[in-house]
Amino acid sequence: MFDLIVIGGGVLGTFHAYHALEAGLKVALIEKDKAPQDATTRNFGQVVPSGMNSKWQNYGRESLSIYKNLQTQFDISVRQNGTIYLASDEEEMQLIEELHDINIQNGYTSEMLTKQTCLHHYPGLKSSYAKGGLYFPDEVTVEPRIMIHRLLDFLKTEKNLEIHTGKTVKSCEHTGNTVNVDTACGSTLKGSKVIICNGREFKILYPALFAQSDLQVSKLQMMQTKPQGTGYSLPGSVLTGLSIRRYEAFSECPSFSVIKSREAQDSPEKKWGIHILFKQAKDGSVILGDSHQYAEAKDIDDLGYDLDMEIDDYMVRKAKEIFRLPNYEIAHRWYGMYSQCKTKDLFQTTINDHIHIVTGIGGKGMTGSAGYAKENIQNLFNLTT
Incomplete structure (x- = not known):
């Protein structure tokens, strides 16, 4: 018992x-x-x-x-x-500054980083992308x-x-x-x-309980490069401007709703729920992604079992606009599914x-x-x- x-x-x-x-x-x-x-x-x-x-x-x-x-x-x-959040424009800079202030009030340590500091600490980060960053040590x-x-x-x-x-x-x-x-x-x-x-x-x-619930399932596509080789180190979790525009923490920022209202609604990022993340694994490879496609819990099978290469190719193109990695050779592709509530x-x-x-x-x-x-x-x- x-x-x-x-x-x-x-x-x-x-x-x-x-x-x-x-x-x-x-x-x-x-x-x-x-x-x-x-x-x-x-x-x-x-x-x-x-x-x-x-x-x-x-x-x-x-x-x-x-x-x-x-x-x-x-x-x-x-x-x-x-963890670093990299801002790519003035709107995203405004959001990370506001989130920094919120975390000061919450007693959670964060540091605003200049563009030059970001470029120094994150090898391969493109100067044309980064405007600054918010770091959580x-x-x-x-x-x-x-x-x-x-x-x-x-x-x-x-x-x-x-x-x-x-x-x-x-x-x-x-x-x-x-x-x-x-x-x-x-x-x-x-x-x-x-x-x-x-x-x-x-x-x-x-099953009847879940079929009547507001649960939905999200299918996410991710990739992993081949090891980047000796000498290349990308520290921690790297989240980018699309993450700043998506993560729920930023929804508490005073400017968030106005900034979101100005976004194009017909972009690939909206269509596929894309935001670009990077994380280097212990073997030197880099995991990048991801996308989000949704179905009701009762319709989970509608998400299918295929990987959409159009989504993967788009994420790689966006990733290359942010980081100049030693290689973008993809060793593994997969998807994950998790459930979440709508309300x-x-x-x-x-x-x-x-x-x-x-x-x-x-x-x-x-x-x-x-x-x-x-x-x-x-x-x-x-x-x-």
Whole structure:
């Protein structure tokens, strides 16, 4: 009998398990695949509270502390190498200056960088693009295809997390004070509470509930270059003008709505939801992207399984306008899918006092999950802080 069973081994589910274990609870985690392989492993690995609105920045800042603390115990690939937002015109400069002021008020460290400082610290940055930057020194990156696997191994070996992989949960039935969690392979786990962190999987558990929700799924295309070779180093998370015009943190800036109203509505950036990000992986390659295409949760299959090369080619062209990398030879292309709500910041519902669903965290997952899950576990189990 477990105090908590977590369904879903992505970053949101895993951090719910982590905080429950830290509270001394007996926890099991069930993951349908051999290992997590959806949105948690198919992203940039950028932990950027700076891009979030004030509410979620608080969760993100707590996440930073959690990531850094875990890294002191076990190498989960955390690197504190900061985040830069590069402005390409006067409007974007105005927005980063306003966000800098907001973060001063919030007590979150950021630094305005001149054009020359940006050109000095970010090799290959084109002078024709950069007007200045806003830098967040406390932010970190992780390797998304490494971090979650190492974290689960750590929780299994050091924290006694019981992990069941390759098992699809087909039903959760509550009887008395027990929830029976049945898997398709015939096994049953019993727990006092269940948290379902199902990512974009809406067809197995409670499909009617998700079909009637305001959840939608975003499909993102990303690429990874071949290693850039010795001597080239692009530090931290690099976000550009299109990110400044997109990220929710900037929507709190006084000038944001007016600046957004002046944007062309028929551009490729609008059509495909493109904003250009860069992050150098440990092997020297550079991950770049990304795009956003949307479908309702019930219509997820409409997004298809193809990579649109027109989108990829456009993103590479835009990236070349910003950075002169030693090479733009693409070694890998892929897409990721994550769920998000259209009217709320995440999807959270209780089937009864014992079964809880938390999903639809959208692009906030890698940054916000650790901090949010801590609060959610405290609330669900009536724990004192």
